[in-house]
Amino acid sequence: MKTTKILFNKVKEFEGCRLEAYQDAAGVWTIGYGHTRRVLRGDRISRYLADDYLRCDLAQTERQVLALGVAETQGQLDALVSFAFNMGIGRLKASTLLKVISVGGSEANIRAEFMRWVYADGKKLAGLVRRRRWEADRYFEESPRLEFLSEQEL
Numbered sequence: 001m002k003t004t005k006i007l008f009n010k011v012k013e014f015e016g017c018r019l020e021a022y023q024d025a026a027g028v029w030t031i032g033y034g035h036t037r038r039v040l041r042g043d044r045i046s047r048y049l050a051d052d053y054l055r056c057d058l059a060q061t062e063r064q065v066l067a068l069g070v071a072e073t074q075g076q077l078d079a080l081v082s083f084a085f086n087m088g089i090g091r092l093k094a095s096t097l098l099k100v101i102s103v104g105g106s107e108a109n110i111r112a113e114f115m116r117w118v119y120a121d122g123k124k125l126a127g128l129v130r131r132r133r134w135e136a137d138r139y140f141e142e143s144p145r146l147e148f149l150s151e152q153e154l
Contacts, residue, residue, distance in 0.1 A: 001071065003058050006138075007078040011058065011085060012051075014131045020044050025120070033057075034085070057085065064089040070101050079114075079139035086131065087117060111136040 015033040021043040024030045029039040032050030035057055045053070061084050062077070071077040084092045092098055097113035105113075114136040118128040 001066070001074050001077045003055075003062050003081065004074060004078055007081060008054070008058065010078075010134060010138075011054065011082055014082070014086070014127070014134075015054075017047065017050050019047065019050060061085045061089065065092070068093070068098065070098065073142070075138045075141040079135040082131070082135050082138070083114070083117070107140055110139065114139070 012033055017033050018031060021029050021031045021039050021041055024036075028036050029041060029043075030036050031039045031043055031045055031053070033054040035050070035053040058081060061081050065071060065077060065080045065084055068080075071080055080092065083097075095113070096116070097110070100109050100113050114132045115129075118124050118132050120128065
């Protein structure tokens with residue numbers, strides 16, 4: 001399994017793109033679709049480079065999620081990569097969500113665990129609700145026809 005175009009396009013939608021470096025809520029310099037490595041104040045990039053950074057960042061997150069050994073379907077991989085890309089692999093590893101998945105929790109329990117991650121500074125955010133809903137739906141989705149990012153796109 002590897003990153004699908006479905007995931008790539010959804011992460012682009014959820015993250016939004018900023019072509020000029022900015023400090024995120026934690027004060028980390030960020031650019032493109034949430035790229036943080038080697039970003040400095042004043043940096044500017046093209047949309048093409050933003051897409052390239054996202055491909056690389058998703059590939060790294062994908063490897064980290066696959067190493068957990070819990071994604072059995074493409075939908076599960078896409079959902080967990082989206083979650084880990086947004087929240088960080090450390091939070092996924094320490095989460096009750098991962099524990100519930102690991103023990104074969106019910107669909108209702110897994111969906112509920114996704115929905116626990118919709119708050120920032122104690123406030124429920126509509127964007128996080130949309131993202132977690134999509135992740136929970138994708139986790140249980142069976143995809144008959146998948147389009148993967150090609151080697152040139154990676």
